[in-house]
Amino acid sequence: MSRQMTGARMVVQALKDQGVDVVFGYPGGAVLPIYDEIFQQNDIRHILVRHEQGAVHMAEGYARSTGKPGVALVTSGPGATNAVTGLTDALMDSIPIVVLTGQVPTFMIGTDGFQEADTVGITRPCTKHNWLVKDTETLAQTLHQAFHVATKGRPGPVLIDIPKDVQFATGTYQGPREAKQSRYQPKVKGDIDAITKLVEMMEKAERPVFYTGGGVINSGPAASQLLRELADATGIPVTSTLMGLGAYPASGKNWIGMLGMHGLYEANLAMHDCDLMINLGARFDDRITGRIADFSPRSKKAHVDIDPSSINKVIHVDVPIVGDVGHVLEDLLKVWKARGRKVNKEGLAKWWGQIDQWKAKNCLSYKPSQKTIKPQYALERLEALTRGRDRYITTEVGQHQMWAAQFLHFDAPNRWMTSGGLGTMGYGLPASIGVQIAHPDALVINVAGEASWLMNMQEMGTAMQFRAPVKQFILNNERLGMVRQWQQLLHGERYSSSWSESLPDFVKLAEAFGARGAKVESPKDMDDAIMAMIEYDGPYILDVMVEKHENCFPMIPSGKPHNEMLLGDASTEGAIQSGGAVLV
Amino acid sequence: MSALNIKKGSSSHSAYDLRDPNAQVTESHTLAVLVDNEAGVLARVIGLFSGRGYNIDSLTVAEVDHTGHRSRITVVTRGTPSVIEQIKAQLGRLVPVHEVHDLTVEGPSVERELALFKVAGTGEKRIEALRLAEIFRANVVDSTLQSFVFEMTGTPAKIDAFAELMRPLGLADVARTGVAALARGV
Ligand SMILES: Cc1ncc(C[n+]2csc(CCOP(=O)(O)OP(=O)(O)O)c2C)c(N)n1
Ligand SMILES: [Mg+2]
Numbered sequence: 217m218s219r220q221m222t223g224a225r226m227v228v229q230a231l232k233d234q235g236v237d238v239v240f241g242y243p244g245g246a247v248l249p250i251y252d253e254i255f256q257q258n259d260i261r262h263i264l265v266r267h268e269q270g271a272v273h274m275a276e277g278y279a280r281s282t283g284k285p286g287v288a289l290v291t292s293g294p295g296a297t298n299a300v301t302g303l304t305d306a307l308m309d310s311i312p313i314v315v316l317t318g319q320v321p322t323f324m325i326g327t328d329g330f331q332e333a334d335t336v337g338i339t340r341p342c343t344k345h346n347w348l349v350k351d352t353e354t355l356a357q358t359l360h361q362a363f364h365v366a367t368k369g370r371p372g373p374v375l376i377d378i379p380k381d382v383q384f385a386t387g388t389y390q391g392p393r394e395a396k397q398s399r400y401q402p403k404v405k406g407d408i409d410a411i412t413k414l415v416e417m418m419e420k421a422e423r424p425v426f427y428t429g430g431g432v433i434n435s436g437p438a439a440s441q442l443l444r445e446l447a448d449a450t451g452i453p454v455t456s457t458l459m460g461l462g463a464y465p466a467s468g469k470n471w472i473g474m475l476g477m478h479g480l481y482e483a484n485l486a487m488h489d490c491d492l493m494i495n496l497g498a499r500f501d502d503r504i505t506g507r508i509a510d511f512s513p514r515s516k517k518a519h520v521d522i523d524p525s526s527i528n529k530v531i532h533v534d535v536p537i538v539g540d541v542g543h544v545l546e547d548l549l550k551v552w553k554a555r556g557r558k559v560n561k562e563g564l565a566k567w568w569g570q571i572d573q574w575k576a577k578n579c580l581s582y583k584p585s586q587k588t589i590k591p592q593y594a595l596e597r598l599e600a601l602t603r604g605r606d607r608y609i610t611t612e613v614g615q616h617q618m619w620a621a622q623f624l625h626f627d628a629p630n631r632w633m634t635s636g637g638l639g640t641m642g643y644g645l646p647a648s649i650g651v652q653i654a655h656p657d658a659l660v661i662n663v664a665g666e667a668s669w670l671m672n673m674q675e676m677g678t679a680m681q682f683r684a685p686v687k688q689f690i691l692n693n694e695r696l697g698m699v700r701q702w703q704q705l706l707h708g709e710r711y712s713s714s715w716s717e718s719l720p721d722f723v724k725l726a727e728a729f730g731a732r733g734a735k736v737e738s739p740k741d742m743d744d745a746i747m748a749m750i751e752y753d754g755p756y757i758l759d760v761m762v763e764k765h766e767n768c769f770p771m772i773p774s775g776k777p778h779n780e781m782l783l784g785d786a787s788t789e790g791a792i793q794s795g796g797a798v799l800v
Numbered sequence: 801m802s803a804l805n806i807k808k809g810s811s812s813h814s815a816y817d818l819r820d821p822n823a824q825v826t827e828s829h830t831l832a833v834l835v836d837n838e839a840g841v842l843a844r845v846i847g848l849f850s851g852r853g854y855n856i857d858s859l860t861v862a863e864v865d866h867t868g869h870r871s872r873i874t875v876v877t878r879g880t881p882s883v884i885e886q887i888k889a890q891l892g893r894l895v896p897v898h899e900v901h902d903l904t905v906e907g908p909s910v911e912r913e914l915a916l917f918k919v920a921g922t923g924e925k926r927i928e929a930l931r932l933a934e935i936f937r938a939n940v941v942d943s944t945l946q947s948f949v950f951e952m953t954g955t956p957a958k959i960d961a962f963a964e965l966m967r968p969l970g971l972a973d974v975a976r977t978g979v980a981a982l983a984r985g986v
Contacts, residue, residue, distance in 0.1 A: 337843070340847055345895040350839075369893075523893060524893065528882060
């Protein structure tokens with residue numbers, strides 16, 4: 217049904233037609249017509265944030281926890297530039313979000329008008345695609361196209377820049393079905409010959425491993441289900457990147473833990489020693505590979521990815537399969553079953569024997585303390601006291617993030633939201649709000665470092681206003697802990713600016729926002745403190761005073777192969793040589 | 801801390817990528833990229849090259865289908881075989897890109913470039929310039945008593961050669977269009 221309406225009304229209509237129920241945003245001169253339309257309807261809820269970066273991270277949290285695209289609406293100029301970090305974060309982690317920006321009227325573009333910025337120019341490298349709409353007649357089409365591009369293929373952020381005169385002018389609205397079919401149709405089915413070849417390799421492999429990533433989660437819940445089925449039927453061990461946690465359940469019998477720079481000993485050694493690596497929706501990120509030349513030197517490698525540019529970008533693979541992980545897993549299972557469900561039983565039994573030996577190292581063990589709260593202990597207790605609940609976890613960036621990945625366990629996808637590729641401090645608090653808005657009755661916890669948390673702390677106001685009872689679990693070491701750890705290992709313990717000086721009193725801060733806060737300093741009070749946090753019906757800050765100079769292990773130092781992992785504080789001296797020091 | 805022993809020009813794709821950039825020979829490839837002629841499409845393609853550290857040796861672009869609003873971008877680039885593959889994959893995933901052809905590997909192709917040369921001089925040099933232009937089949941498109949403007953189409957190598965010859969004869973200015981290329985046959 218085509219109708220005449222203003223551009224501003226089209227925006228709201230298109231959002232409704234795309235199934236959007238919430239928009240995270242912040243108004244300003246260049247988006248007033250759209251805000252006026254939002255005011256006059258009740259289908260779409262608007263969450264007023266406190267900073268545009270917060271809006272984008274909330275949209276990301278919403279998207280990661282629902283599988284649906286998140287939407288943010290911001291004004292021109294500073295509103296748009298404040299959104300850039302969130303866009304880049306979403307691009308790196310392949311999160312589908314649609315960001316709408318206001319722009320000065322078309323006749324003023326290029327005149328350095330008030331709050332004019334070249335938004336499509338600035339965001340071109342940090343979006344999957346972006347558009348400047350100069351004519352109201354093309355607005356509806358572009359809006360529908362934006363949702364299509366954000367969600368199809370490898371998901372990612374898109375941005376539509378809408379000049380104010382385009383919002384005021386009248387044009388013809390088309391619904392999603394009347395809109396022109398998009399030419400952008402990435403291939404989802406994998407090549408069946410390559411899939412068959414991979415099955416043959418799986419049947420013979422003595423030491424196979426599934427290396428899974430965020431692509432399994434992006435593909436949808438069916439992909440996670442198929443992964444479980446395939447792994448459990450074949451008995452092949454499963455490891456995952458930071459982004460893929462929950463795709464295969466942590467309680468599953470084939471789970472060998474997260475891999476990578478701070479991944480588990482058994483997972484990294486399995487990657488190093490395997491003879492068949494099956495990469496499902498991961499991208500051989502440098503946090504995973506360590507030194508390229510020594511990365512899993514004796515394995516054949518298969519790589520399933522919906523983005524052809526991911527294949528052979530970093531690591532050369534023997535069996536590339538371009539396609540959606542879910543579709544490919546379905547075919548893999550079919551072919552494997554049809555060929556008689558064969559595996560190399562003897563090889564696998566030996567392989568598991570080896571993996572169990574590695575597991576016996578107990579690489580996450582730490583020195584417990586009666587006096588101070590170890591961050592690992594705080595997370596162990598958080599896990600024990602929240603397991604089984606309808607729980608979602610977000611994190612900030614730093615040591616606490618890595619400990620959370622190590623000590624919290626995820627049995628389902630979309631329950632773990634963390635800034636992986638960009639490593640954005642300040643992500644966790646707004647992301648937790650986005651998750652909570654999507655799941656009002658769930659327990660949503662942001663595992664935070666005190667320094668990261670301060671980066672977007674203004675969003676506590678948003679949590680209060682919209683009654684999002686998010687729990688802020690701050691592991692407070694009064695340090696930029698991860699920076700301090702690197703300075704200890706790489707820069708002769710010269711702790712240059714890695715102290716969190718002049719920290720606020722987090723309890724008073726919570727109260728200043730109208731929320732509740734508490735501080736816990738002794739291990740014996742940990743459980744009560746967690747329970748009080750969970751039971752409080754509203755936003756809550758728990759300031760957990762933890763050991764200040766605890767290091768996060770295991771750690772594969774920069775520029776080292778997987779089998780040269782550091783397991784504890786012993787023998788860290790000189791661990792990273794000059795070549796590695798330049799790396800991040 | 802001792803000096804970091806990292807080769808100049810190491811690829812920055814991965815923080816760990818310490819491969820010797822000279823370990824593999826670089827090749828020159830001519831790519832034809834068919835795109836929707838929408839606002840910003842050229843910036844998107846160029847931004848991809850600069851953002852990921854790829855080379856552009858030559859670039860031409862024009863709308864080739866006015867009803868379908870399609871443009872053809874011809875880009876000559878250099879890199880190791882794996883970098884060339886990456887460039888093609890990265891171009892291929894841009895939303896407005898329809899097709900990416902590597903004319904260097906997809907069978908024989910023809911490459912042509914147009915160039916204008918201003919050569920200033922009198923006497924013997926002027927006569928010699930005109931004689932060489934004839935040999936190279938360059939046309940005179942402007943002349944004054946002190947100068948010529950020659951127009952020439954040919955391969956980049958032929959244009960280079962002509963420019964070299966004109967230099968001692970008073971070459972004052974050169975304008976080149978960059979390479980246009982098509983696959984041979986049908
Ligand atoms: C926006 C941003 N700035 C800087 C960094 C670099 N960085 C990584 S971790 C870290 C320290 C984080 O401190 P905190 O949040 O207290 O976490 P901790 O490591 O102490 O657990 C810093 C500064 C970053 N990741 N993001
Ligand atoms: Mg800290």
